[in-house]
Amino acid sequence: MTEIRGPSRAQRWLAAGWLALLLLVAGHNGWLWLGGGARLETDILAMLPQNRQDAAAQDATRQLADSASRRVVVLLGARDWSDARRAADAYVDAIRASGQALAPRYRVSQRESDGWLGFYVAYRSQLLGDDARRRLTDASAPALAEQAVASLFQPVGMPRLGRWQDDPLNLYGQWLGERAAQSRVRVRDDRLSLADGDTQYALVMLEQQGPAFSVAAQRAMLPALAKAAEAARRAAPQIQLIQAGVPLFAAAAASQAEREVHTIGLGSLLGILLLTVLAFSGVRPRVLVTLSIAAGLACAVSLTTLLFGKLHLITLVFGASLIGVAENYGNNYYAYRLGKPAGERWAMLRGQRATMWLAFATTAIGYALLALAPFPGLRQMAVFSVTGLFCAFVTVLCGLPFADRGDMPYNRFSRALGGWRLAWPRWGRNRFSLAFALAALAICLAGFAQLRANDDVRALQNAPRQLLDDQRRVGELMQIAGPGQFFLVTGSSPEQVLQREEALKSRLAPLIAAGKLAGVQAVSDWAPSIARQQADHQLLQRVVYAPGGVLEQAAAKLGQPLRAAPxxxxxxxxxxAWLAAPVSEPLRAQWLGRFGDGYASVVMLRGLAGPSMLPLLAQAAQPAAGVRFIDKVGEISGLMRHYRQLMSWVIAASYLLVLAMLWRRFGRRAWRALLPTLISSLLTVALLSLFGQPIQLFTVLALLLILGMGVDYGVFLLADDDPRAFLSVTLAAAGTLLAFGLLALSSTPALAAFGLTMLLGISLCWLINPLFTPKT
Structure with a gap:
């Protein structure tokens, strides 16, 4: 007869204490997410060890990103400037009428233009461009005097500001002209404009107000932009409209994610619910299993936040993927409840407890090993993962038996699934084993021969083609400096930073002259160092304004002798003073200001010829103290490569430790619980390679999950030959495939790689594990 005995007093107290703890965790999570207590870290570099982080580089990247994260650039082009102007006016009117938090800027009044020019008038005697400085240094005074006289009779030349005798060589006009040449944007009819061949463009810049990455703001912004574009085309039907900016990419990503949640997410939910109803004749088991998983995730969020102060977004995303692992415990409980009276559930649980503990331990050990790596991010992921799994597991042990009520019939569907195990061949000295071994070996050899890794973060992008083309076109037309690569300049004082910027620009001049770089954008272009101002002032005084200098010689040639004045x-x-003036607004984000014991600024690059230029740029920074070349794309890609390699070693170590734990329980049979997962993982990597999929960080993360789930399947099948064990494994695998395998259909490359790996790995684990289970 089957033992029918309820929970002991200790079990009741344990369940009550666990329930109280979960209520406290629920309250803490409510405060975190609803009360504003959550601090979510999104900077991927924050996952690096502290001694490898460069706070100045991070601040530079963040400041540059913040300045661009709210801005949308719109170009409206036509052959006739009046058409472009009319379309821009209609576009801006529609934006304002929409009521959206988008502040347009496309007009510049004459007062603003005059104020920009007027700011530098007081400093004109100490501002020299690079070409002017070379002329004054290399050319003779008589030759310069000839140039000064000739400039009076040239019908077309650089606009002159002020009297001839105040600036006979028009050096101030040249200085302003060099600064203006850094941008193709001009003011025309009080509007921002630029020209490209026969096309005239009106420029409209929209500044998004409020949170930069608010999903609600992004949803409202796109219809407003569409209506504005329609209004512009009504005003000028032949208009060419180009839109670019970070908010557009964020809005496209949010829209894509929403579509995939509605399709992939809804499909997986319906599939899991259908499986639950068919297997357990109701949805109550699914609800309770889901609650156990939610309890585990909530506990993980609370403990991680308390220990680390904030939660990294990658940790949260990776932790959420543990749903498929935590689900194994609940599925195993309900699979063994089938066909048994409710009163036997405690005895059933006591019989399964040892196997469930072993399954949990072998899974948790892989995640716990992440804590040994010298990376704050991996340690946080380890704490989150182990806590989530443990709390979900304890919730199943303590909570499900109390919430479980009534009988669960062992229906035809459940019997059929459990009975499938009998159809599997078994590993041994037979033809099937030889054929299987040869086929697996051939696939592995062919796949690993083509194996390659790709850690380039750019491979994870999947923005709409039109959006990428528009962004590229705007960059070409406006010659915008990109934030992906830049020079970080530091010094003990602002003056030292500016001097180091000027020295860096001198070293980059040969690359610009060779056409490998269009130019640079630096604070010192507009606010030179005091040393540079003093040197230029002295050079002007000595060459142009001193007795016998250029001014006196030029005046003598004109027959109007002028006495040189200092x-x-x-x-x-x-x-x-420059930072406080409106003229600094376009470059203000490049001055980082005080940082630690010094100061820092950023020198941006325009028109980078290609990736082959990066080593040359890095080499240009090497000879100088306080100057470093920052390649953010390369840095993040390098970080992902390091994580991929490190986690690969973690997986290898996990296999050894899991084998040791299995050996204590199963002895010489332990390999039967682990080898199927190893074979499945190797075949998965080989098949991905044959499919042309490179190995990346998200592939390795999926392999770590496959290890945890696959070993669970092996433990459950090896511990018990009951068909309920195979039913449990089948339901767990099906749920995981529906929850994560469908991500292979995602249009986001990272999610697709993760989903495809899970799809192949879990399917192979489910197929191969029964092969190595001996008949009893």
Whole structure:
């Protein structure tokens, strides 16, 4: 007779204490997510060890990204400027009428233009461009005097600001012209514009107000932009409209994610519910298993936040993927409940407890090994994962028997699934085993021969083609400096930072002259160092305004002798004065200001010829103290490569430790519980390679999950030859495939790689594990 005995007093107290703890965790999670207590870290570099982080580089990247994360650039082009202007006016009117939090900027008043020019007038005697400085240094005074006289009779030349005798060589006009040449944007009819061949473009810049990555704001922004574009085309039917900006990419990603949640997410949910109803004749088991998983995730969030102070987004995403592992415990409980009276559930649980503990331990050990790596991110992921699994497991042990009520008939569907195990061949000295071994070996050899890795973060992008083309076109037309690569310049004072910027620009000049780089964008272009201002002021005084200098010689040639007068006394243009003026607004984000014991700035690059230029740029920074070349794309890609390699070693170590734990329980049969997962993982990697899929970080993350789930399947099947064990494994595998395998259909490359790996790995684990289970 089957033992019918309820829970002991200790079990009741344990369940009550666990329930109280879960209520506290629920309250803490409510405060975190609803009360604003959650601190979600999104910077991937925050996962690096502290001694490898460069706070100045991170601040630079963050400041540059923040300046661009709210801005949408719109170009409206036509052959006739009046059409472009009319379309821009209609576009802006529609944006304003939409009521959306988008602040347009496309007009510049004459007062603003005059104020920009007027700011530098007081400093004109100490501002020299690179070409002017070379001329004054290399050319003779008579030759320069000839140029000064000739400039008076040239019908077309650089616009002159002020009297001829105040600036006979028009050096101030040249300085302004060099600065203006850094951008193709001009002011025309009080509007921002640029020209490209026969096409005239009106430029509209939209600044998104409020949170930069608010999903609600993104949803509302796209219809407003579409209506504005329609209004522009009504005003000028032949208009060419180009839109670009980070908010557009964020909105496209949010829209894509929403579509996939509705399709993939809904499909997996319906599939799991259908399986539950068919196997357990109701949805109550699914609800209770889901609650156990939710309890585990909530506990993981609370403990991780308390220990680390904040939760990294990657940790949260990776932790959420543990649903498929945690589901094994609940499925195993209900599979063994089938066909048994409710009163026997405690005895059944006591019989399964040892196997469930072993399954949990072998799974958790792989995640616990992440804590040994010297990476804060991996340690946080380890704490989150082990906590989530443990709490979900304890919830099943303590909570499900109390919430479980009524009988669960062992129906025809459940019997059929459990009975499938009898159809599997068994590993041994037979033809099937030889054929299987040869086929697996051939696939592995062919796949590993083509194996390659790709850690380039750009491979994870999947924005719409039109959006990428528009972004590229806007960059070409406006010659915008990209934030992906830049020079970080540091110094003990602002003056030292500016001097180091100027020295760096001198070293980059040969690359610009060779056409490998269109130019640079630096704070010192607009606010030179005091040393540079003093040197230029002295050079002007000595060559142009001193007795016998260029001014006197040019005046003599004109027959109007002028007595040379000294330049006005040097009035240094301070960095603080420049930063406080409206003229600094376009480059203000490049000045990082005070950082630690010093100061820092960013020198941006325009028109990078290609990736082959990166080593040359890095080499240009090497000879100088306080100057470093930052390649954020390469840095993040390198970080992903390091994580991939490190986690590969973690997986290898996990196999050894799991084997040791299995040996204590199963002895010489332990290999039967682990080898199927190893074979499945190797075949998965080989098949991915044959399919042309490179190995990346998300592939390795999936392999770690496959190890945890596959070993669970092996433990359950090896511990018990009951068909219920195979039913449990089948339901767990089906649920995992529906929850994560369908991600292979995602249009997001990272999710697709993760989903495809899970699809192949879990399917193979389910197919291969029964082969190695001996007949009893």
């Amino acid at each position: 330049l006005p006394a040097l009035r240094p243009l301070s960095l603080d």
